[in-house]
Amino acid sequence: MCRSVLxxxxxxxxxxxxxxxxxxxxxRTVGKGLVTIRIHDLRDYTADRHRxxxxxxxxGGPGMxxxxxxxxxxxxxxxxxxxxxxxxxxxxxxxQGSTLTQAKVRExxxxxxxxxxxxxxxxxxxxxxxxxxDEEISIGDYxxxxxxxxxxxxxxxxxxxxxxxxxxxxxxxxxxxxxxxxYPQYTRPREYRGMGVPEILLSGDHERIRRWREQRALQKxxxxxxxxxxxxxxx
Numbered sequence: 001m002c003r004s005v006l007x008x009x010x011x012x013x014x015x016x017x018x019x020x021x022x023x024x025x026x027x028r029t030v031g032k033g034l035v036t037i038r039i040h041d042l043r044d045y046t047a048d049r050h051r052x053x054x055x056x057x058x059x060g061g062p063g064m065x066x067x068x069x070x071x072x073x074x075x076x077x078x079x080x081x082x083x084x085x086x087x088x089x090x091x092x093x094x095x096q097g098s099t100l101t102q103a104k105v106r107e108x109x110x111x112x113x114x115x116x117x118x119x120x121x122x123x124x125x126x127x128x129x130x131x132x133x134d135e136e137i138s139i140g141d142y143x144x145x146x147x148x149x150x151x152x153x154x155x156x157x158x159x160x161x162x163x164x165x166x167x168x169x170x171x172x173x174x175x176x177x178x179x180x181x182x183y184p185q186y187t188r189p190r191e192y193r194g195m196g197v198p199e200i201l202l203s204g205d206h207e208r209i210r211r212w213r214e215q216r217a218l219q220k221x222x223x224x225x226x227x228x229x230x231x232x233x234x235x
Contacts, residue, residue: 045073063122086112093147097136109161118147
């Protein structure tokens with residue numbers, strides 16, 4: 001029996017997720033019952049009539065800071081809705097977090113319940129980082145308007161690793177799965193505008209094709225991402 005993963009996302013802009021999660025692989029995986037994704041409007045957990053989720057920073061400074069109360073209230077509420085003794089982890093999307101890698105994605109895909117918090121504006125109250133989030137995740141060294149797009153990247157990358165979402169063979173040969181970039185891929189037509197397909201791929205010799213792909217994957221990694229080789233002997 002396949003396990004089911006529960007993902008709760010807390011955002012002040014919940015409508016942003018509808019088009020992304022309503023298409024392609026994520027939609028199919030949710031339809032299979034392998035993953036449940038719940039989007040929560042942060043404003044539903046405010047106590048004032050204006051449903052305010054941000055305020056001016058203490059000490060002065062530009063912009064607005066997201067208030068702690070709605071995040072704490074939201075996480076407490078969604079945790080009550082999880083099943084039994086599911087392992088739960090709270091992620092805060094933040095440019096200050098550890099950079100997302102395929103190894104981290106594999107780790108997250110094994111957790112039964114993820115709660116993803118999306119910051120916005122100038123950031124979130126530090127008490128959310130210190131006392132609510134289990135860890136902070138960044139998708140790269142750049143700044144986005146908010147954590148919503150980063151949360152979509154995290155969900156897409158980990159949902160595809162949930163058992164039953166995709167064929168195992170498809171996952172094994174992707175970039176970063178073996179520490180290498182993926183080998184070059186070709187499909188029909190055999191020739192297009194004078195550009196052909198390597199003859200070895202048309203040979204039917206599966207062992208030669210396997211070796212060719214391994215060599216090309218190593219070559220591409222050496223040229224584009226030598227850091228992935230970790231200083232190991234490349235010969």
